Amino acid sequence: xxxxxxxxATAATxxxxxAGMVAGVAADGDRALAxxxxxxxxAHSPYYRRRLGDAGEAGxxxxxxxxxxxxxxxxxxxxDPACFVLRPDWTSIDxxxxxxxxxxxxxxRLGGRQQRRSRRLVDHRYKPLxxxxxxxxxxxxxxxxxxxxxxxxARWLALAGVRPTDVLVGFAPPGPNxxxxxxxxxxxxxxxxxxxxxxxxxxxxxxxxxxxxxxGRPFDLARLLTAARTxxxxxxxxxxxxxxxxxxxxxxxxxLSRLLDSPADAAVxxxxxxxxxxxxxxxxxxxxxxxxxxxPGLHAWPEAExxxxxxxLSGAPAPPGADGEVVWTALGWSGTVFVRLRTGVFAMIxxxxxPACRRRGPRLSVVSETxxxxxxxxxxxxxxxxxxxxxxxxxxxxxxxxxxLAPPAPAGRVLRELDGQLSATQYVxxxxxxxxxxxxxxxxxxxxxxxxx
Numbered sequence: 277x278x279x280x281x282x283x284x285a286t287a288a289t290x291x292x293x294x295a296g297m298v299a300g301v302a303a304d305g306d307r308a309l310a311x312x313x314x315x316x317x318x319a320h321s322p323y324y325r326r327r328l329g330d331a332g333e334a335g336x337x338x339x340x341x342x343x344x345x346x347x348x349x350x351x352x353x354x355x356d357p358a359c360f361v362l363r364p365d366w367t368s369i370d371x372x373x374x375x376x377x378x379x380x381x382x383x384x385r386l387g388g389r390q391q392r393r394s395r396r397l398v399d400h401r402y403k404p405l406x407x408x409x410x411x412x413x414x415x416x417x418x419x420x421x422x423x424x425x426x427x428x429x430a431r432w433l434a435l436a437g438v439r440p441t442d443v444l445v446g447f448a449p450p451g452p453n454x455x456x457x458x459x460x461x462x463x464x465x466x467x468x469x470x471x472x473x474x475x476x477x478x479x480x481x482x483x484x485x486x487x488x489x490x491x492g493r494p495f496d497l498a499r500l501l502t503a504a505r506t507x508x509x510x511x512x513x514x515x516x517x518x519x520x521x522x523x524x525x526x527x528x529x530x531x532l533s534r535l536l537d538s539p540a541d542a543a544v545x546x547x548x549x550x551x552x553x554x555x556x557x558x559x560x561x562x563x564x565x566x567x568x569x570x571x572p573g574l575h576a577w578p579e580a581e582x583x584x585x586x587x588x589l590s591g592a593p594a595p596p597g598a599d600g601e602v603v604w605t606a607l608g609w610s611g612t613v614f615v616r617l618r619t620g621v622f623a624m625i626x627x628x629x630x631p632a633c634r635r636r637g638p639r640l641s642v643v644s645e646t647x648x649x650x651x652x653x654x655x656x657x658x659x660x661x662x663x664x665x666x667x668x669x670x671x672x673x674x675x676x677x678x679x680x681l682a683p684p685a686p687a688g689r690v691l692r693e694l695d696g697q698l699s700a701t702q703y704v705x706x707x708x709x710x711x712x713x714x715x716x717x718x719x720x721x722x723x724x725x726x727x728x729x
Contacts, residue, residue, distance in 0.1 A: 306339040309582060309607065313337055316362065317606075317613055319372040320402070323359035324615065343584065343605065343616060348591060350618045351411045351552050360612050361416050362402050369398070377401075404611045408452045410551035416611040421554070422461065424608070428555045428577055429462020435575060435633070436545040437561030438489055438516055444470040445487040447477050447496055448520050449716075454549060455520040458556050459491055476500060476708060483509035491518035493720065494528045495661035495680075499708055501535035502660050502682040512537050516561075517544045521720050523642045524548075526571075527654025534657070546574070550619040553604050555580055557640060560633040572632045573639035581607050583638055584616070585625055599624040599643055650723070652697040653677070658685035659694075661711050663718070668727045674701040680711045 317324045327347075337343050354360070364373060369381050380394050404416025417425065438444065444463055448456045450472065463470035471485055475496045482490075482500060490497060490511075497517055504511050515538050519529075524546035532544045547558040557574035576583055582605040585594040594600035602621045606613045622643040629636050653662045658681050665676040677700045681690055691703045706714070718724045 320362040426461035426465040430465035444489040446491040479503040
């Protein structure tokens, strides 16, 4: 299954030098994808030039369905990340690049000011200035990419119901990661007042800022809201929690909702993307009267990516409406470009109108990786965070659960209550920083499978 919707953002929301391409997506997704792969990826990527450029025009995908002819890519199989960075030169631009850019480059041969302008134009569009680390692989973004990420970030915040009048306190882990930078650039682009603190922030410090929006990892949000209650620093104005970092289980969402002291219209809205994807996927804010309506899934960005769903064993496209592994292809990005990247995410994609916000475009319903029997940990009000390890010891499988508890909850009583619902081999009570370190060491995964296969 391959998804690229025909309706996209208007030209006003798209960077000017890509407006023609995005208009092409709206009119003809096949043609826009083929043009991007030919004029950008094949023309300027050392990796794909070797694999696609030698095949000539006949070897290039001409439709969304043709993508399946290209090999799948995994981040852990990348030996030289630099090969995936678009590296245009005057020859590649003139011979097979964007004709509009080629015309500008031709003017540069006159020398002087025109040449300097052309160089600045090429650098702005292609030269990696900013890097993130995705599962240990450096991913570069050009100045044009960062502008685009800011626009997509602003749309993400609007989708989540964040308004220009809001005050946002973010505590996503700072550093070379997508969630932090999309939050920073998105808030700036949306005109939202924002303060970005290192996690975990102190409750009294956050309370003095009087936020209406909090953004961070789910267990950091839970820890802050619990501390705000127990330490006497309420946050009554908070109406939106942006949960970043990974798929949000419904038990975690329910716990975060219970910790809010906000009005009835408060919402917990998730946003995340697997490593290598260039912009966070986002839930929309549920409308008034949504009640217990099932979550509509994560909105993707059809003008910025192509999504496929495949059978993970055969690599064949999954039947329409079936779940499978999501495969991601860049569309319109410069810097580092991946085509048919395996994400390791299992989901079903719905391209119809969203039942909550009525927007059209692909939405992902992600298959949860957390076993149902661990939901007791999310339900318990004293548990602020946890991580489970599955091991094999002496030929027998064991389950170790590391938990952090809200003070002053008595550990003995809490563990006895958990043991009545969850048959674990061992419980280990740790403090928040220790649990954070464990999560970081395992890519923020809450279930770590160390069993010998």
